[in-house]
Amino acid sequence: MQIVIDENMPLVEQLFAPFGQIRRLPGRTMSAEQIADADILLVRSVTRVDAGLLAENRRLRFVGTATIGTDHIDQSLLAERGIAFASAPGCNRISVGEYVVSALLILAERYQLSLAGMTIGIIGAGNTGSAVAERAAALGMHVCLCDPFKAQQGDGRDYVDYEVALGCDVVSFHVPLTHDGLAPTWHLLDAQRIAALHPEQILINACRGDVWDNAALLSRQQGAAPLRLVMDVWEHEPELMSALIPHTELATPHIAGYSLEGKLRGSYMLYEAWCQLSGQPVTVPFSALLPPAPLSAVSLGTSCADAQLKALVHLVYDVRRDDARFRRFYTDAASFDWMRKHYLERREWSSLAVTGPDLALLQRLGFNVVTP
Numbered sequence: 001m002q003i004v005i006d007e008n009m010p011l012v013e014q015l016f017a018p019f020g021q022i023r024r025l026p027g028r029t030m031s032a033e034q035i036a037d038a039d040i041l042l043v044r045s046v047t048r049v050d051a052g053l054l055a056e057n058r059r060l061r062f063v064g065t066a067t068i069g070t071d072h073i074d075q076s077l078l079a080e081r082g083i084a085f086a087s088a089p090g091c092n093r094i095s096v097g098e099y100v101v102s103a104l105l106i107l108a109e110r111y112q113l114s115l116a117g118m119t120i121g122i123i124g125a126g127n128t129g130s131a132v133a134e135r136a137a138a139l140g141m142h143v144c145l146c147d148p149f150k151a152q153q154g155d156g157r158d159y160v161d162y163e164v165a166l167g168c169d170v171v172s173f174h175v176p177l178t179h180d181g182l183a184p185t186w187h188l189l190d191a192q193r194i195a196a197l198h199p200e201q202i203l204i205n206a207c208r209g210d211v212w213d214n215a216a217l218l219s220r221q222q223g224a225a226p227l228r229l230v231m232d233v234w235e236h237e238p239e240l241m242s243a244l245i246p247h248t249e250l251a252t253p254h255i256a257g258y259s260l261e262g263k264l265r266g267s268y269m270l271y272e273a274w275c276q277l278s279g280q281p282v283t284v285p286f287s288a289l290l291p292p293a294p295l296s297a298v299s300l301g302t303s304c305a306d307a308q309l310k311a312l313v314h315l316v317y318d319v320r321r322d323d324a325r326f327r328r329f330y331t332d333a334a335s336f337d338w339m340r341k342h343y344l345e346r347r348e349w350s351s352l353a354v355t356g357p358d359l360a361l362l363q364r365l366g367f368n369v370v371t372p
């Protein structure tokens with residue numbers, strides 16, 4: 001069997017080598033000729049899997065995307081052609097949650113804000129939105145969830161309307177990119193709403209760039225009352241409206257979900273899906289993939305105060321690291337992809353074992369709290 005895999009999926013040989021010959025390709029430029037003989041195709045979000053890409057292939061059995069988002073996949077076409085499909089729902093939800101918390105701690109320090117008691121509107125209360133909500137609540141923030149679909153299903157949580165969520169001190173977006181249906185998300189944050197926002201509001205986009213109207217945002221930022229923006233995703237990636245970058249508080253190249261654990265979970269979920277489809281046993285445990293973390297244990301002498309919390313969070317991952325690299329190295333589309341391909345290793349908080357008294361907050365945030 002021929003297995004074509006995006007070159008940015010780490011350690012995937014350990015999972016798929018037993019099933020056939022692996023060929024690695026750059027995801028952004030994958031072509032119909034290159035995948036003509038593939039039986040299995042494993043991609044990330046930069047490969048559009050559509051009629052054009054599949055035009056010369058008559059043998060594909062399985063397409064997997066090691067991502068949460070699926071807007072790059074023509075799933076109807078795959079179904080029509082009898083090609084099995086799997087994505088990786090929730091794989092990097094923790095990574096996105098930790099990115100947002102790191103960003104909030106940075107802005108709280110920058111503007112002398114106390115997060116406890118502030119309101120946060122979460123637009124899209126699925127895997128990543130819920131990961132943010134749980135962590136924000138642990139920090140004492142008042143969480144307002146906005147998700148018309150979940151509100152309709154009734155899952156026991158309280159929901160607010162979009163306009164109410166947009167009035168919160170912080171508004172964090174976690175929706176899929178959709179162009180139709182009951183509540184399409186393309187330009188969900190449009191020119192009119194951007195104009196109505198309050199200058200001290202913090203706006204975070206760690207879902208898809210096209211959910212915000214970037215041109216309207218730029219004109220707001222160039223005016224007298226700019227917003228506090230945290231942008232991980234950009235309209236028309238990898239061709240960004242680069243004039244926006246200096247007007248952001250934090251800017252990163254679509255890496256909110258790029259913890260090593262998040263990436264590996266994505267690949268592993270595809271491995272499990274393929275094993276199930278092909279009737280083969282899952283023989284590699286997830287734990288066999290994870291290397292030891294560079295920093296794996298700390299011991300606190302006293303209970304965890306605000307300053308220690310911030311230090312511990314940023315000991316493991318600090319968004320400023322990626323923001324600094326982005327501002328320094330972003331020049332064009334190629335540099336955007338280069339930074340993503342050569343992303344510095346980043347671990348999740350669970351990789352750090354913390355001992356000490358009174359660590360309930362760290363536990364709620366997802367650190368590996370060890371009772372002595």
Ligand SMILES: NC(=O)C1=CN([C@@H]2O[C@H](COP(=O)(O)OP(=O)(O)OC[C@H]3O[C@@H](n4cnc5c(N)ncnc54)[C@H](O)[C@@H]3O)[C@@H](O)[C@H]2O)C=CC1
Binds near residue numbers: 092127128130149208
């Ligand atoms: N920046 C990054 O690295 C990452 C970005 N993402 C993006 O984030 C998106 C969300 O991820 P998950 O939370 O895991 O997806 P999910 O499918 O678990 O949750 C999305 C939620 O958004 C809701 N929703 C849909 N339209 C809405 C609307 N108009 N208003 C409010 N809510 C709406 C849905 O009902 C659903 O509950 C993904 O589709 C992906 O595009 C995901 C992971 C990493």
Ligand SMILES: O=C(O)C(=O)[C@H](O)COP(=O)(O)O
Binds near residue numbers: 044254258
């Ligand atoms: O999971 C998603 O959805 C994401 O946005 C990914 O984290 C993006 O990573 P790439 O697929 O573009 O490497």
